[in-house]
Amino acid sequence: MATGKTYYWMRLKESFLNSDTVDFFMSQPNGANYVVLYQALCLKTINTEGRLSRQIGDIIIPFDIEKIRRDCKWFSADTIRVALEYYKRFGLIYQDVDGTLVMADHHNLVGKTTDYADQKKAQRIKNAEKPKLLADGGVDNVHSDVHTEIRDKSIEIRDKSLEEEDISTGSKEPVCRTSDVRRVIEAWNDTGLTQVTKITADTNRGRMLKARIREYGVDGVLKAIENVKNSTFLKGQNNRGFEATFDWFVKPNNFLKVLEGNYTDKKAAETDWRTSEAYQIAEYLAREKAKDNPGRAWPTDAEMQRQAAVLEELHTQSGVAWDTIDNVLYFALNSQWWGKKVQSAHDLKWHFNEIYEDMTKEQGAVKED
Secondary structure (H helix, E strand, O other): OOOOOEEEEEOOOOOHHHOHHHHHHHOOOOHHHHHHHHHHHHHHOHHHOOEEEEEEOOEEEEOOHHHHHHHOOOOOHHHHHHHHHHHHHOOOEEEOOOOOEEEOOHHHOEEEEEHHHHHHHHHHHHHHHHHHHOOOOHHHHHHHHHHHHHHHHHHHHHHHHHHHOOOOOOOOOOOOOHHHHHHHHHHHHOOOOOOOOOOOOOOHHHHHHHHHHHHHHHHHHHHHHHHHHOOOOOOOOOOOOOOOOHHHHOOHHHHHHHHOOOOOOHHHHOOOHHHOHHHHHHHHHHHHHHHHOOOOOOOOHHHHHHHHHHHHHHHHOOOOOHHHHHHHHHHHHOOOOHHHHOOOHHHHHHOHHHHHHHHHHHHHHHHHO
């Protein structure tokens, strides 16, 4: 009876144990441990998309060596430390910008199924074998099942050929045209980051790029690269020593963050803030206060930006028109009472409704006179 329980397994290529990486590991004193630990970490990160981290409430905590040692009880801290360095060097693992270690190409290494799916698969195989077992005219009774199985296999073969097809060629319409790949390479190399000289279909880089183009189109990939160009963080200007590489960029989680502008500098996306309505009003306030207090220091750029941001909130969040903000401020600065109370944009926002009420009362009294 199927229970719906999910099972996971490791996908290993036939050549895995003969690969150069494993051969190198096995030449080291603890090489077998490095191979087994790598597989253990792949399984450990099944439910976290390859990320070596845990979530407590809304907080994501990256694994450290001690956490890995506790979870993988057969390995010493020294073995884990050396193994992780090797994994990074060989591209088996990389460190995300938040410090989390991520198993590279995890989605191609771990598979899963349910006992229900296994049961249905076994049934299809059994149905496909029935024509060989029936001696009489019973083939027609299972014809539809056999046809379904053959159709499924043809889809599987077609998908497989697509994966093995050159990233830029093929008899059928290719997922990635040569011209598209060339445009991506040229755009990336224009960022000033580590140059890309080659992308081939049978590499992780090629598969990742093809997947991103399939999901977002070549224009989406070019848009994301433009966001990289507008990010000083991704270009190495950070306190972590991090600089984006093309292989980091095309990984699904990283790509989506870049495309959504999570790393884009606000300055690059905005016009000069000094030309904004908010800044003009903040500057007027600062200038009038300087007249009242000749010894008062002129606000720094950072302070002016904070003042302008408060006025921007008053406009956008409270829905107050710029002309109204300007008029209320002018009234406050020329009021004996409010002129002392309003020393900053924060004061104006805090008392805005009261000042506006006083202003309308006074204007009404003037009209009546």
